[in-house]
Amino acid sequence: MTEVDGKMSWRFDVPASGLQRRIFGCEGLSGSPVLYENDNFKVPELSEMYVLGATACRAAPRAMSKSSAS
Amino acid sequence: MKPDHTYWLHERGTITPEGPGRWLVFGLVIDLSALKEAEQVIRASEARYRDLFEGAVEGVFQSTPEGRFVSVNPSLARIFGCATPADFLALTENGAKSLYVSAGRREEFFFELGSAIVSPISNRKCAVGMVA
Numbered sequence: 001m002t003e004v005d006g007k008m009s010w011r012f013d014v015p016a017s018g019l020q021r022r023i024f025g026c027e028g029l030s031g032s033p034v035l036y037e038n039d040n041f042k043v044p045e046l047s048e049m050y051v052l053g054a055t056a057c058r059a060a061p062r063a064m065s066k067s068s069a070s
Numbered sequence: 071m072k073p074d075h076t077y078w079l080h081e082r083g084t085i086t087p088e089g090p091g092r093w094l095v096f097g098l099v100i101d102l103s104a105l106k107e108a109e110q111v112i113r114a115s116e117a118r119y120r121d122l123f124e125g126a127v128e129g130v131f132q133s134t135p136e137g138r139f140v141s142v143n144p145s146l147a148r149i150f151g152c153a154t155p156a157d158f159l160a161l162t163e164n165g166a167k168s169l170y171v172s173a174g175r176r177e178e179f180f181f182e183l184g185s186a187i188v189s190p191i192s193n194r195k196c197a198v199g200m201v202a
Contacts, residue, residue, distance in 0.1 A: 003091040019101050023077055049081075057093040060085045 001057055008054040009033060078106040137166035137176060 001010050014020055014029040021027065024038060036043045043049070083097035123130055129146030133139045139162050147158040150169070162168060170176050 001093045001095055019099060022101075023079075053083075053095070057085050057087075057095070060087050060093065 001053070003054075003058075008050075008057070010035070010050075010053075076103070078102040133166055138163075139166060 001008055003009075010033055012029050012032045012035045014032075014035070016028040020029075023041065029035070036046055036049075078101070080100045080102050081097060083095050086094045086096070088094050123143050126143055126145055129143065129149045131139055131142040131146050139159055142155045142158050144155060147153070147155045150158055150161070152158040152161060167173065167176055
């Protein structure tokens, strides 16, 4: 995931798996900007998941610098 | 993908900062659909049992072999003159023997149960102290 000018963008690389095939009907993803967005597949919590993911990523470097400072 | 099907997916991940504004996220997605469906079947079964238990006209109870009541339904509580199952459990906290007119009747009853004979209910006490 990258953040440019405050905008987070994802790039998903998903290996082929039985689950991927069963749900999305495809073998895998390479460099896709989305994971769960699909015309036939709706995730009610999707926007919340993006927010939580972005928040967790932004918090990660701070957590590392805290632990290194101690 | 099955149409109109709900999948329950559990997703977890670890985040590794790679530099300013760059993170590597390793995610794992687990399909919990079968587990969720099994839970729903169990919940429905429990709800059906509870409706049967709560709404039965007959008195129904669960007790330990030692005679401690574990649960009773509202009908059983009513039969013994109690307003609620909780009142009944409080009344019998020292064991089921307190409900019997004759001290040894409970053991006889369980012996008869083993012989598939149902004990008559006519000699049980009511909560109000009368003999039913």
